[in-house]
Amino acid sequence: MRRTKEEAGQTRERILAVGERLFRAKGIAAVSVEEIAEAAGFTRGAVHWHFHDKRGLLLALADRRGLPLQRLADRVKVDPDLEPLDEFQAVIVRAFGDMEQGSADRQFETTLAAFAAAEAPDRLRRFEADLRQAITTIFEAAEGGRRLKPEWPAATAGLACYGLLSGLVNAWLRGEAGFSLTTDVVGALRAFIAAVSRPNPGG
Amino acid sequence: MRRTKEEAGQTRERILAVGERLFRAKGIAAVSVEEIAEAAGFTRGAVHWHFHDKRGLLLALADRRGLPLQRLADRVKVDPDLEPLDEFQAVIVRAFGDMEQGSADRQFETTLAAFAAAEAPDRLRRFEADLRQAITTIFEAAEGGRRLKPEWPAATAGLACYGLLSGLVNAWLRGEAGFSLTTDVVGALRAFIAAVSRPNPGG
DNA sequence: AGAAATATACAAACAGATGTATGTATACGG
DNA sequence: CCGTATACATACATCTGTTTGTATATTTCT
Numbered sequence: 473m474r475r476t477k478e479e480a481g482q483t484r485e486r487i488l489a490v491g492e493r494l495f496r497a498k499g500i501a502a503v504s505v506e507e508i509a510e511a512a513g514f515t516r517g518a519v520h521w522h523f524h525d526k527r528g529l530l531l532a533l534a535d536r537r538g539l540p541l542q543r544l545a546d547r548v549k550v551d552p553d554l555e556p557l558d559e560f561q562a563v564i565v566r567a568f569g570d571m572e573q574g575s576a577d578r579q580f581e582t583t584l585a586a587f588a589a590a591e592a593p594d595r596l597r598r599f600e601a602d603l604r605q606a607i608t609t610i611f612e613a614a615e616g617g618r619r620l621k622p623e624w625p626a627a628t629a630g631l632a633c634y635g636l637l638s639g640l641v642n643a644w645l646r647g648e649a650g651f652s653l654t655t656d657v658v659g660a661l662r663a664f665i666a667a668v669s670r671p672n673p674g675g
Numbered sequence: 676m677r678r679t680k681e682e683a684g685q686t687r688e689r690i691l692a693v694g695e696r697l698f699r700a701k702g703i704a705a706v707s708v709e710e711i712a713e714a715a716g717f718t719r720g721a722v723h724w725h726f727h728d729k730r731g732l733l734l735a736l737a738d739r740r741g742l743p744l745q746r747l748a749d750r751v752k753v754d755p756d757l758e759p760l761d762e763f764q765a766v767i768v769r770a771f772g773d774m775e776q777g778s779a780d781r782q783f784e785t786t787l788a789a790f791a792a793a794e795a796p797d798r799l800r801r802f803e804a805d806l807r808q809a810i811t812t813i814f815e816a817a818e819g820g821r822r823l824k825p826e827w828p829a830a831t832a833g834l835a836c837y838g839l840l841s842g843l844v845n846a847w848l849r850g851e852a853g854f855s856l857t858t859d860v861v862g863a864l865r866a867f868i869a870a871v872s873r874p875n876p877g878g
Numbered sequence: 879a880g881a882a883a884t885a886t887a888c889a890a891a892c893a894g895a896t897g898t899a900t901g902t903a904t905a906c907g908g
Numbered sequence: 909c910c911g912t913a914t915a916c917a918t919a920c921a922t923c924t925g926t927t928t929g930t931a932t933a934t935t936t937c938t
Contacts, residue, residue, distance in 0.1 A: 639842025677932035
């Protein structure tokens with residue numbers, strides 16, 4: 473009755489895939505653990521063994537793809553040799569372009585993200601801190617290159633920019649926000665970066 | 676057996692109060708509807724009659740005090756005769772001062788807000804739109820008084836400022852964020868307002 | 879105003895879903 | 909080859925939402 477390690481891994485993957493499909497189709501509350509287990513060809517015991525919990529299964533699903541802001545944080549790694557603020561802006565523009573595609577996935581991913589935020593806030597905190605750190609690092613690089621106005625210390629600019637992005641992306645994810653990532657938010661970011669930076673003193 | 680309208684209202688209030696106390700003490704998942712009902716002197720029937728649901732009870736609790744950003748939105752109504760950006764900044768400073776008190780309530784209110792965000796996103800959207808509208812109105816007033824730099828149209832400035840505030844307040848609410856509302860966020864807001872505004876051309 | 883009709887405010891009973899405790903066959907490590 | 913941890917299945921107790929029952933406050937009709 474006991475499966476091999478590889479089989480167990482397949483079981484886990486199957487449960488994840490079936491769970492995602494059912495949750496996506498019927499909503500989180502409307503699908504029972506037993507329904508998932510049966511559709512995957514097991515009993516609830518298997519689900520509880522691998523994920524301990526319905527909540528655990530949802531969190532594993534969130535971990536799998538990564539939450540939207542987490543994926544954003546992963547992309548915000550800028551080459552220190554280039555102009556950091558320009559690079560940063562370009563990275564965000566590309567990321568937002570990708571995010572505005574995939575509208576099918578968006579709603580489910582958003583509810584999953586909201587669920588994760590409510591159920592595992594500490595996990596969320598960690599990669600929020602990552603994003604803030606990544607952004608602040610960029611502004612520190614800009615500051616080191618004398619590209620920030622003196623009234624904008626890197627810490628302040630980084631905090632403000634992190635807030636701006638996370639706040640607007642979250643609002644956008646919830647939908648019906650009445651603005652677009654690629655036009656409005658990018659516009660706000662452009663204006664912000666222009667407002668904190670000063671022209672290259674070296675020419 | 677049927678209660679009078681007034682008695683029913685008292686029943687509802689009792690359930691809310693007992694529910695809040697128990698949820699606060701033991702956490703949302705750890706307290707059952709029956710536990711609340713019994714502690715309030717009723718059966719689960721009463722809870723389900725008044726709130727339909729455990730989720731409904733939680734949302735009613737959230738409605739009662741209002742979510743943090745909702746209360747903030749209520750305070751952002753600025754006298755159009757005064758300097759709108761100065762007034763706005765002062766309002767935020769006062770509100771943040773109040774928020775950094777009441778540390779006892781903060782954690783529970785935050786989990787309640789996260790719960791509400793996950794379970795009733797449309798409700799959240801509505802007062803997020805309120806806050807954005809209130810902020811944008813202020814920047815429009817400033818624009819009307821020629822107090823915004825031309826590279827900052829009111830819509831862009833309002834969107835950016837809304838994102839900055841909601842993003843940072845939410846991050847702060849989750850705790851462990853490593854920054855303070857009254858110093859760091861206010862500092863970022865001051866710098867932002869200074870960056871978008873220009874001196875009074877008439878004075 | 880009094881009586882009948884109806885809606886209200888719950889309690890009690892029921893059906894499913896949840897998490898936990900336990901059982902067990904077997905892959906794996908020593 | 910033997911002991912143990914693993915990968916589940918099964919059984920159980922609790923919690924959940926729903927349905928039904930019912931006494932009575934409230935409304936409506938005359």
